Amino acid sequence: MSGMQxxxxxxxxxTTDPTTGRxxxxxxxxxxxxxxxxxxxxxxLDVFAMGxxxxxxxxxxxxxxxxxxxxxxxxxxxxxxxxxLITTNDPVRLAEDYATLQHLSGGxxxxxxxxxxxxxxxxxxxxxxxxxxxxxxxxxxxxxxLWREDYVDWSGKFRTPLQGFQSTPRPLDGVQPFVWHxxxxxxxxxxxxxxxxxxxxxxHIFWPASHTQKMVQFYRQRFEHxxxxxxxxxxxxxxxxxxxxxxxxxxxxxxxxxxxxxPVYGHGPSLEDFTEQTPLxxxxxxxxxxxxxxxxxxxxxxxxxxxxxxxxxLPLKTVLEQLDILGGEVVPVLREEFAKNRPxxxxxxxxxxxxxxxAAVAEAEERAEVAS
Amino acid sequence: MTVxxxxxxxxxxxxxxxxxxMLADRLAKTTVAELSRRGVExxxxxxxxxxxxxxxxxxxxxxxxSPALEAVIESVTGADGxxxxxxxxxxxxxxxxxxxxxxxxxxALEGMPVLAAVTAGTPRHSLVIDHALRxxxxxxxxxxxxxxxxxxxxxxxxxxxxxxxxxxxxxxxQLADRVEATERSGLNGDPxxxxxxxxxxxxxxxx
Numbered sequence: 001m002s003g004m005q006x007x008x009x010x011x012x013x014x015t016t017d018p019t020t021g022r023x024x025x026x027x028x029x030x031x032x033x034x035x036x037x038x039x040x041x042x043x044x045l046d047v048f049a050m051g052x053x054x055x056x057x058x059x060x061x062x063x064x065x066x067x068x069x070x071x072x073x074x075x076x077x078x079x080x081x082x083x084x085l086i087t088t089n090d091p092v093r094l095a096e097d098y099a100t101l102q103h104l105s106g107g108x109x110x111x112x113x114x115x116x117x118x119x120x121x122x123x124x125x126x127x128x129x130x131x132x133x134x135x136x137x138x139x140x141x142x143x144x145x146l147w148r149e150d151y152v153d154w155s156g157k158f159r160t161p162l163q164g165f166q167s168t169p170r171p172l173d174g175v176q177p178f179v180w181h182x183x184x185x186x187x188x189x190x191x192x193x194x195x196x197x198x199x200x201x202x203x204h205i206f207w208p209a210s211h212t213q214k215m216v217q218f219y220r221q222r223f224e225h226x227x228x229x230x231x232x233x234x235x236x237x238x239x240x241x242x243x244x245x246x247x248x249x250x251x252x253x254x255x256x257x258x259x260x261x262x263p264v265y266g267h268g269p270s271l272e273d274f275t276e277q278t279p280l281x282x283x284x285x286x287x288x289x290x291x292x293x294x295x296x297x298x299x300x301x302x303x304x305x306x307x308x309x310x311x312x313x314l315p316l317k318t319v320l321e322q323l324d325i326l327g328g329e330v331v332p333v334l335r336e337e338f339a340k341n342r343p344x345x346x347x348x349x350x351x352x353x354x355x356x357x358x359a360a361v362a363e364a365e366e367r368a369e370v371a372s
Numbered sequence: 373m374t375v376x377x378x379x380x381x382x383x384x385x386x387x388x389x390x391x392x393x394m395l396a397d398r399l400a401k402t403t404v405a406e407l408s409r410r411g412v413e414x415x416x417x418x419x420x421x422x423x424x425x426x427x428x429x430x431x432x433x434x435x436x437x438s439p440a441l442e443a444v445i446e447s448v449t450g451a452d453g454x455x456x457x458x459x460x461x462x463x464x465x466x467x468x469x470x471x472x473x474x475x476x477x478x479x480a481l482e483g484m485p486v487l488a489a490v491t492a493g494t495p496r497h498s499l500v501i502d503h504a505l506r507x508x509x510x511x512x513x514x515x516x517x518x519x520x521x522x523x524x525x526x527x528x529x530x531x532x533x534x535x536x537x538x539x540x541x542x543x544x545x546q547l548a549d550r551v552e553a554t555e556r557s558g559l560n561g562d563p564x565x566x567x568x569x570x571x572x573x574x575x576x577x578x579x
Contacts, residue, residue, distance in 0.1 A: 206434060206435060206436070207435070207436045208436060211436070264433075264434070265430075265433055265434045266433070267433065268429060268430040268432075268433030268434055269430040269433075269434060269438070273430070273438065274434075277436070277438060277439070278436075
């Protein structure tokens with residue numbers, strides 16, 4: 001797998017199917033997501049990313065546990081998150097849990113850090129949402145050190161100091177898991193991603209494309225400023241939201257009740273307005289291909305495209321059909337088209353093997369420099 | 373060189389024609405006349421919130437404005453002065469009026485000269501300006517002129533109407549003072565509040 005990665009992400013909402021009135025249980029949704037994740041690999045997708053929530057109507061409080069299970073049942077799929085809460089989790093636990101997943105999956109994992117926007121979740125974990133940005137900055141700074149340094153002495157504002165602490169297991173092959181920083185509207189988070197040379201994942205679902213464009217442009221400029229390469233070498237991921245049927249009208253007819261009652265935007269804008277104003281695409285596979293290829297026009301050549309597929313009460317059968325269309329008709333064309341005119345200087349999407357190879361090269365160069 | 377100032381009128385009436393809009397128009401006309409007497413040209417925008425009722429609801433749910441509503445919000449937050457007029461519903465401003473001020477960025481009206489005005493069926497609601505509108509604009513850190521204009525039904529067809537005209541004149545003069553003095557519209561920033569934050573970065577260091 002080179003160039004771009006394509007996949008799906010799930011926020012793990014438990015929503016009544018508006019067409020049947022049936023509400024899934026935690027148990028059924030959890031089983032469904034395992035089926036969906038495995039099917040993502042079966043249809044040839046590259047990435048599955050699981051959300052993290054600690055309040056109903058969401059079920060996935062432990063994406064690392066879900067991803068570990070999926071890792072054991074798959075062979076190629078990269079397991080990521082959407083997002084791992086950097087604000088309310090202890091960075092020590094995150095370092096340990098995700099390093100463990102890195103070993104279990106043979107390096108087929110990365111993670112996307114996010115702050116979480118549900119006020120009460122913060123105090124449940126002893127934190128304060130008003131400190132969201134400082135929490136994200138301090139906790140990630142520690143998380144990164146725990147993976148990169150064998151013994152860490154640390155003190156900060158938001159957790160007990162550490163003296164001579166070693167988090168175990170050490171990262172696979174000495175390469176820390178790749179990190180994306182996700183944000184809808186905080187430039188501080190884009191700056192954080194740029195500072196470390198990490199990836200930036202733009203949600204790209206709820207807001208107009210012009211907004212995503214600004215965030216990504218800012219991240220790219222700052223990536224270059226911090227000396228990680230040129231702006232076009234920054235690592236960008238995008239969300240997206242689609243619903244497809246062979247005929248466009250059928251897609252609209254079938255998806256409309258789910259859209260109209262969806263937890264986030266339901267009962268608000270019309271499906272037509274929302275598709276016009278945001279990247280949501282409801283139509284034929286060709287329409288999805290055309291729209292997705294257009295993303296490159298405003299964010300540049302990028303590395304990862306994930307779609308939200310299981311949400312708003314869509315039944316499992318429908319979600320699996322959507323994956324069939326995505327993997328069968330859409331992604332193969334996108335791989336081919338996105339590869340065209342892609343400058344060779346634009347990095348491929350991050351994988352453990354590529355990062356291991358890059359680390360070996362960097363080490364050899366360093367040794368050569370010391371010797372000379 | 374002629375000085376130009378941007379004035380935005382926000383009218384929260386529901387019926388058409390509405391007495392709220394009538395009051396808004398009189399306040400606007402008087403303010404524009406006062407400013408032009410002082411040699412200030414006025415770029416006037418009138419926002420009938422009724423026309424954006426759907427978009428306001430959508431924005432409350434999605435968090436972003438439709439292109440039409442975004443233009444309206446920019447015309448208000450980027451103005452040098454605002455005339456805000458609402459009918460009294462259930463002893464306060466109308467829900468539609470409040471919705472507009474709920475969806476704009478809480479810092480977007482900081483320092484904004486505001487003339488607060490209210491229409492009602494009876495004079496018994498006359499304190500709505502003071503117990504509802506002033507606290508709202510105080511929260512938004514806007515600068516409300518001392519004279520609020522309240523018009524009950526009676527004011528439109530009685531001797532009391534003369535007093536209304538006097539209040540309108542005084543309020544317009546007070547707003548004109550502040551609009552003339554401010555240079556707010558020249559400082560207008562990014563509607564997302566993004567540029568200002570992003571440009572503030574001198575660099576980044578963790579911890």
